[in-house]
Amino acid sequence: MTVTARKDVSEAAVNVGVDTHLDSHVAVAMDDLGRRLRETHVPTTVAGYAKMLGWATALGTLERIGIEGAGSFGARLSRFLRASSVEVVEVGRPKRRDRHRSGKSDPIDAELAARAVLAGTTIGGAKDTEGSVEMIRVLRTARRSAVKARAQAAKQLKALLLTPPEDLRDELRGLSTAKLVRRAAGLRPGGLPRNVASATKFSLRSITRRYRALCEEIRELDGQLERLVTETAPALVAVHGVGIDTVATLLVA
Numbered sequence: 188m189t190v191t192a193r194k195d196v197s198e199a200a201v202n203v204g205v206d207t208h209l210d211s212h213v214a215v216a217m218d219d220l221g222r223r224l225r226e227t228h229v230p231t232t233v234a235g236y237a238k239m240l241g242w243a244t245a246l247g248t249l250e251r252i253g254i255e256g257a258g259s260f261g262a263r264l265s266r267f268l269r270a271s272s273v274e275v276v277e278v279g280r281p282k283r284r285d286r287h288r289s290g291k292s293d294p295i296d297a298e299l300a301a302r303a304v305l306a307g308t309t310i311g312g313a314k315d316t317e318g319s320v321e322m323i324r325v326l327r328t329a330r331r332s333a334v335k336a337r338a339q340a341a342k343q344l345k346a347l348l349l350t351p352p353e354d355l356r357d358e359l360r361g362l363s364t365a366k367l368v369r370r371a372a373g374l375r376p377g378g379l380p381r382n383v384a385s386a387t388k389f390s391l392r393s394i395t396r397r398y399r400a401l402c403e404e405i406r407e408l409d410g411q412l413e414r415l416v417t418e419t420a421p422a423l424v425a426v427h428g429v430g431i432d433t434v435a436t437l438l439v440a
Contacts, residue, residue, distance in 0.1 A: 199224075199247030204278065204300025205239075205254045206293045207231075207261035214239055215297040216246050221305055226294050231260075236267040253278040253304035255296065258324075276309040319419045323412060324439045330408040337401040343394050344371065351387040359391075371395040 200219035205212050210231055216224040227242050229235035243249050251274040254261040258277070268275050278300040303309050341364050348359055359370060372395045376388035409431075416434050417424050423434045 201243060201247040201249050202301055202304045203239075203243050203249070203252040204297045204302070204304060205252060205261060205264065206296035206300060207254060207256040207259075207264065208293070209260055211235075212239070212261070212264060213293040213297045214243070214252075215294060215301050216243055217298070217301045217305060218247065219250075219305070221302065223298060226297070231263065233267065236264050239264075240268065240271055240273065249273065251276055251304055253300045253309055255280060255300050276304060278303045278309050319415055320438050323415050323419070323435050326408055326412050326415070327435055327439065330405060330412065333401050333404045333408065337398060337405065340394050340398040340401065344368070344391060344398070347387060347391055347394070352384045355384055355387060368395050368398055372399070 201216050201224065202219070203214050203216045205214045208231075211228055212231060212235070213226070213228050215226050218224055224246050225242070227239060229239045243252070252268055253276050254265055255278045257265045257275065265275050344364070344367055348356055351359075359367060362370060371388075371391040374388040374392050376385040376392060380386040380389045412435055413431050416431050416438065420434050420438060423429060423437065424431065
């Protein structure tokens with residue numbers, strides 16, 4: 188009778204799936220036959236990431252780690268693992284049918300991520316969170332916030348014109364946003380508002396200053412984005428009809 192020796196744990200090929208969150212991550216390890224090995228929970232700190240890596244390598248030969256949310260909650264973990272020469276791939280959110288069949292829990296999501304790694308159904312290599320593309324991403328985040336705040340300021344300017352005294356309303360009604368901003372910037376409400384008219388002028392001038400500051404912030408961010416996008420993808424920028432924002436979107440995606 189031939190006896191087959193059992194494969195030593197240290198020789199087993201190990202793939203790991205990680206379900207990421209703001210304060211903690213859950214990881215599940217599987218061998219190359221799809222058998223669930225172990226589960227671990229770690230905090231989102233460097234010590235936690237090191238603990239996860241040590242845990243995974245102790246189970247066998249670590250092949251790759253699949254991270255759900257590698258560009259958001261899992262970005263720092265991905266960066267740590269890359270620096271440790273670990274192959275990292277990005278895993279998409281579990282499909283609804285898989286969640287319906289398996290249930291919803293962090294360990295289950297981590298196991299589904301590990302199975303996606305084994306099956307080769309991952310999105311691809313995790314996004315680089317250190318280079319120019321990541322710089323573009325964070326600058327675009329700041330720009331979107333500033334654009335949203337500017338739009339809100341413009342709405343507030345228009346809303347203040349619904350109920351002011353008639354003479355002030357007649358002076359400012361029907362103006363475009365740009366003209367309203369210019370006119371409101373020149374209002375002189377005095378240092379201490381004494382009535383509705385002066386309080387309204389004070390408010391209009393205050394919002395106008397905010398609007399202009401946001402415009403300047405957006406211009407500054409646009410300048411930085413144009414520089415980075417042009418340096419990163421000059422061939423795309425050179426394509427007729429393709430703007431900086433379009434190229435930036437493609438790079439981040």
